[in-house]
Amino acid sequence: MKLLMYSVRADELENLKSIEQKYDVEIATTDKPLNLDTVDLAKGFDGITVQQHGKIDDPLIYKKLHDFGIKQISLRITGYDIINFVEAQKYDLKITNVPAYSPRSVSELVLADVMALLRHLRETHLREDKSDFAWNELQAREIHNLTVGIIGAGKIGSAVARIFKALGAKVIVSDPVKRPELFDTVEYVDYDTLLTQADVVTMHTPMTNFMHHFMNIDKFKQMKNDAIFINASRGPVVNTADLIKALDDKELAAAAVDTFEGEAGITGVDLSSEGFENKYLSKLLQMPNVIVTPHIGFYTDAAVKNMDLISSIDAIKIIKGEEPLHLVK
Structure with a gap:
């Protein structure tokens, strides 16, 4: 059995060796994403796994995979909005994802962002670069006195809720699905109540039509x-121009974004020599009260290992004619 993994990074290679040994599978890798130019690399393989931000939308990609005898695309990520499901269904390609690679990984980044923004660390470092060690405008608030509002309390949002509850914050949640296991941790409220009451608003939703520019x-x-506003879900859930305006007009104190509109081809890439074209990102990077990270919420040792393992197991199951554990319907 042979798997091809697209967009593989060097830090994943050690994980793949153990998967090969344990599951008797041969794994080949490419650092290129799956697109029309690279789909032919999959010829001769039994299955593929993918991790990328760029959309897989060309119908010819799905036709070619089907013609190669491939029956699935196993995503090594949670989000599946990059998939053209109409074409996947047309060519009998099953799609799997990794819904819970490590909820703690993203939630701990959110905690780090909130702490950094509350303690004005970015502003402090910028001042120190100019030998300004004054305290003015650097007085912080303490988390246990705050209300944290979470939009979307799935596996990641639930982990965020538990972390802030443990630190003494009041935690409120807006989510159409109410989880009984969170009843002792959060208070469920509507969106309007959350937005008006929360001192910190953090997004943890999938990318759906309803959530686009929510x-x-x-x-x-x-x-x-x-x-403080945090987005660690998907870039397009936020209208970036409106976020910038709200910050410029001082309708928000600060923000942190781990994902942003137009991030494909930017996050995960060293662009120090050639630069990039994204006017909204350029503006955010210039703001002293904004933290931008390149979609690294997932990027911990435990999470990467689980993403490789879980996606590979689902691919192997489909190849063997078995039902995968994480089928996206």
Whole structure:
């Protein structure tokens, strides 16, 4: 049995050796993403796994995979909005993802972002670069006195809730699905209540039509002027132009984004020599009250290992004619 893994990084290679040994599978890798130019690399393989931000939308990709005898695309990520499901269904390709590679990985980044913004660490470092060690405007708030609002309390959002609850914060959640296991940790409220009451608003939703640009200027205006906004879900859930305007107009105190609109081809790539074209990202990077990270919420040793392992197991199951554990319907 032979698997081809697209967009493989050097840090994944050791994980793949153990998968090969344990599951009697031969794994080949490419550092290229799956697209029309690279789909032919899959010829001669039994299955593929993919991890990328760029969309897989060309119908010819799906036709070729089907013609090669491949029956699935196993994503080494949680989000599946990169898939053209109409074409996948047309060519009988099953799609799997990794819904819970390590919820703690993203939640711990959110905690780090909130702590850094509350303690004004970015502003402090920028001042220190100019030998300014004054305290003005650097007074912080303490987490246990705050209300943290979570939009989307699935596996990751639930982990975020438990971390902030453990630190003494009041945690409120907006999510159409109410989890009984969170009833002793959070209070479920509607979106309007969350936005108006929370001192920290953090997004942990999938990318759906409903969530596209869910956070816009009207919702930012509902938030407290001293509130912090965090996006560690998908870039397009936020209207970036509106976020920038809200920050410029001081309708928000600060923000941290681990994912942003137009990130494909930017995150995970060293562009120090050639630069990039994304006017919104350029603006955010210049703001002293904004933290931008290149979609690294998932990027921990435990999470990467689980992403490789879980996606490979699902691919192997489909190849063997078995039902995968994480089928995306």
